[in-house]
Amino acid sequence: xxxxxxxxxxxxxxxxxxxxxxxxxxxxxxxxxxxxxxxxxxxxxxxxxxxxxxxxxxxxxxxxxxxxxxxxxxxxxxxxxxxxxxxxxxxxxxxxxxxxxxxxxxxxxxxxxxxxxxxxxxxxxxxxxxxxxxxxxxxxxxxxxxxxxxxxxxxxxxxxxxxxxxxxxxxxxxxxxxxxxxxxxxxxxxxxxxxxxxxxxxxxxxxxxxxxxxxxxxxxxxxxxxxxxxxx
Numbered sequence: 001x002x003x004x005x006x007x008x009x010x011x012x013x014x015x016x017x018x019x020x021x022x023x024x025x026x027x028x029x030x031x032x033x034x035x036x037x038x039x040x041x042x043x044x045x046x047x048x049x050x051x052x053x054x055x056x057x058x059x060x061x062x063x064x065x066x067x068x069x070x071x072x073x074x075x076x077x078x079x080x081x082x083x084x085x086x087x088x089x090x091x092x093x094x095x096x097x098x099x100x101x102x103x104x105x106x107x108x109x110x111x112x113x114x115x116x117x118x119x120x121x122x123x124x125x126x127x128x129x130x131x132x133x134x135x136x137x138x139x140x141x142x143x144x145x146x147x148x149x150x151x152x153x154x155x156x157x158x159x160x161x162x163x164x165x166x167x168x169x170x171x172x173x174x175x176x177x178x179x180x181x182x183x184x185x186x187x188x189x190x191x192x193x194x195x196x197x198x199x200x201x202x203x204x205x206x207x208x209x210x211x212x213x214x215x216x217x218x219x220x221x222x223x224x225x226x227x228x229x230x231x232x
Contacts, residue, residue, distance in 0.1 A: 044073035
C-alpha cells in the first residue's frame with residue numbers, strides 16, 4: 001500500500017505596511033502578479049456607499065462620519081481575512097493599519113492566517129523639507145471618499161471640490177477641513193504605530209523625502225517600489 005504524502009505547505013506572504021503622508025496618496029500603484037496593493041478603500045466600504053451615507057446625513061462633521069464608516073468596516077474584517085489568505089506574494093497595505101488598535105487586530109489575523117509578521121515602511125519629511133511640505137499642502141486637497149490627493153487647480157471649481165474620479169462634489173471648506181484633520185491624524189497615529197512596532201521588534205524601514213522631484217508620481221512610485229523590492 002502506497003503511503004500518502006502530506007501536501008507541501010505553501011510559503012507565507014510578506015506583509016508590508018506603507019505609511020505615507022496622505023498628501024502623497026496620488027501614486028497609481030501598478031499591480032504585479034506577485035505584489036498586491038490595498039489602500040484603506042479596498043479594505044472598507046466603497047466610495048459610493050460612503051457618499052450615500054453622507055447624502056442621508058447632509059449635516060454634522062464630514063470627518064467624523066467618514067472615520068465612523070471606516071471603523072465599522074475595518075472591525076468586520078471580512079475583506080482583510082480574504083486578503084491574508086494570499087500566499088507566496090507581497091501584500092502591501094497603504095496607510096493601514098490606521099491606528100494602533102487596527103495594528104493589534106491585524107496582528108491577530110496574521111497569526112490566524114499563519115503569515116509572516118508585518119514590515120513597516122515609513123516615508124517621512126525631514127525638517128529641511130518643511131517649506132516644501134507646506135507648498136505641497138497648499139497645492140493639494142484630499143477627497144473624503146477615495147482619500148486620494150488631487151491638485152487644487154484641477155479639482156476646485158467655484159468654491160467646490162469635484163473628485164476627478166466620478167465628479168462627486170463637496171464644498172471646498174468641508175474638504176479643506178477634512179484634509180487638515182487627516183494629515184494631523186496621520187502624523188499622530190503613525191508615531192503610535194511605529195512605537196508599537198518597535199516594542200514588538202518588527203522590521204521598520206524608512207524613506208526620507210528630501211527633494212521636490214521626489215513628489216512627482218512616477219519618481220515617488222519607482223523609489224518606493226525599489227524599497228518594497230528589497231524586502232525579502
